[in-house]
Amino acid sequence: MSSTKNERSYKAQKVIDRMGQKLTRQMVGSLTACVHCGMCTDSCHYVLANPGDPTFAPAYKADRIRRLFKRHYDWTGKVFPKWVKAGSVFTDEELQELKDIVFGKCTNCRRCTVNCPMGVDLATFNRMARGLLCYVGIMPEGVEYVAKEQWEIGNQMGVLKEDYVETIEWQEEELQSEMEDPTAKIPIDKPDSNIVYVINPREIKHDPRSILDAAKIFYAAGEDYTMPSEGWDMTNFGLFNGDDELGGAVAGRVYDKVDELRGKKLVISECGHGYRSTRCEDTSKRER
């Protein structure tokens, strides 16, 4: 639902209200401390890739979020909004514009953070802003689709359990034939294993040869391992859409399965973000 300038859309109001619940002191410090010195500008790869366009500057992007914080949560922005460039969001179109910035113009890489003399950490509150938009269903289409699959099916490519198991069994046959050993196994849900091996759904869906390659290594090493039939997706789109609940649920499923199988170690296959997200998105505080 969109709205006119004076009345705020339902989603815009939700974003503003939720911001108050999600802000931490670290974020508030970063939102308050920027002096607009521009020292971080050249550290952003978007700036380097788009010469002459100041809208890619980290501080400029940060200010798109900062203006909301100032307008609604910092009294300097409540009292003198124009003076400190505070502002609000009213329409869903404005939320879409914010989406293009927080998802499309920043990778949360933190190069600007380590180059800021003030210690302003844009990535932290950019992630929060992503989460706020995600909360009202505003995020890039690809991310939305994948996040939905992770919520509903349990893995980002919507692979059903029977397809997963069938693919592993197929790779097990390949392993037996390549190793010329009919007893070679890719164990599924074997309790008390030394290693629980979890993978990227891409491997099941598009190229299971990497599962076979890993199985060959485990075979050659004589490793006691297993692959879980559930909780096997180590990718995590909570990391990308800023949805802390999704992040916690996806990483939590992996650890839950390790606990259930009483595995000693968790090993994660190749992925650009899987290791980090599995390690940091789980909110259960369990030992690992």
Added chain:
Amino acid sequence: MSNLLHLSEHTLQEVALVLMATVYYLRIRWFLKWPLGKERQPATGLGDTNPKKGERYSLGLIAKPWAMESTRSKPFMYAQFVVFHLGVVASITLSFIIPYGPGLLTSSMFVSVIQVLVGAACIVGVMRIIRRISNPYIRAISSPDDHFSLILLTSWFAFAFLAAPNDISGGEGIMLTYFLLTAFFLMYVPFSKISHYLYYPFTRTYLGRHFGRRGVFPIRRKPAYQVSK
């Protein structure tokens, strides 16, 4: 000395200072009410650092221009930063010396030191104003407060330069303007971005703690295999 000048050197400054301290107190109280974000991931890294080391490193970065790429690659900007902030310290100090320790200003050497510091800061201020207006990146991120704060400080430096000899034989105009500007500055600071130094210890500590825990700070300058745990 006229009553007006006496008032602006003493009572006005004291009132301004109390106001500033009160607003700072309220700001810090407001800031500390926000809940501290919790670390979600277990400690990471090679084990050669920890949150405490990270904090110390992070807080010390300001004095290590070689440590950050942004300051390493722009030494001139870093030099400007140093000069500008030394000017602030000198000008504030001067506003206390004139009413409470004018004897110090009988030394022409001392006056020259103050004048060099605030004079250089004033030149940097002018350069910064030009940069803020002419550089499209800086212009795009600037608020009215950014422009005003800079102009305010630069003019304040200019008047500090002129007021440093503490000589009112030619009239009280300069001294009066300097103290009025100082009082306004003190009252305006807590509402403006000039108060960034209030948050600086917090932002740097939190960031250092976080990066120390993740094995990022202190940034390692040698390959991982040479790092002792």
